[in-house]
Amino acid sequence: MALPATSLPIRRHGADGTIALLDTLTDIWAHAHTGHDDVAEAGFTPETLRRQITAHTRHDGFALIVASSTDQAVGFGYGFRCTPAYWYGEQLLPAITSDARDTDSLAGICELAVRPDWQGQGVGSRLHAALLEALDTEWVSLLVMPGNGPARRLYDRLGYRYAGPYRPGPDGPELDLLLLRTPSAPSAP
Template identity: 50%
Template sequence: MTTPSTRTDVVVRTYGPGQVPPLIDVAADIWADAHPELVDNPQAASLGLSVQALHRQIIGHLKHQGLTMAVAYADGTPVGFGYAFPCTPQYWFGVDLVDKVPEGARKERLMGLCELAVRPPWQGRGIGAWLHAALIKAINPQWSSLLALPDNKRGQDLYARLGYRYAGPYRNTPDGPEFDLLLLDVRPESAE
């Protein structure tokens, strides 16, 4: 793990689907540092919250055209990552929620933000927001959506600062954990 110095240059680079496979282990390492409470936790692993599950998730998402991964580097060392892809509302929200989200999120270009993680020593420095901005720029959606664990206070605080709003509860599987489905209206006119 890299610790911050007093003078560090942070650079965010974006990668398309063909460039992502060699970065999966880097992303998993960052995710593990950012979520120490989930690493080696059998209960979390049974809910699909593990390094192995992240590997499977990213590999499964590589089929989505437009998938983009953003990685933040501090003096050349990876300290954060995020990835997202354009998706259909039916795919992202599922049949139970698709009719409950705002009409724009159902009809306009939608980005599914799958992961956003920053190593703890680098949290609180704006890196999560930079990663998010890089994904928004690369994918150019009108709406963005993500799933967040309700008790992930740091993540929830970041997403609120970025403008995401609660849209309802969401479960990937009937026995899986309940997430907060969050939505962001990215359209310029929505900021007015």
């Protein structure tokens, strides 16, 4: 019998544990994106995810959070601490609010994926909360496909705000860059 979403174990993994979980992570991601033709058209595939995760494990402050039921991993999220110049890029950096542009406490969330049978049950919110705790920064930012309504509704509910369009390279797709001042961050003066 599967555990209710509110009691799923959530576990943090470092870089070494993440590499060992690549097959599981790509399987979750592929299931979460089934039927999202825009994702494949934008060039995002399980193989590009594997390369992306492998490269990102080399960043300081890397954290992977995995939620599991009794018989399988059902969702994951990962990110790492970074500088605003690295995350936003030189083109978008001037358009970012000065608090988020000038911070030395920023993390980028690179993926948050939940198997379809577990979506809408709070797993994504729990993964996000555990990821914020693990990353422990004043600001977090992430990218979302403009047409991904369910993801965007989750991020809006979590308090993210649209920061601008982001294009990962000259031929890359245009994504929505979202920004969140974390709940534990000190209030702006």
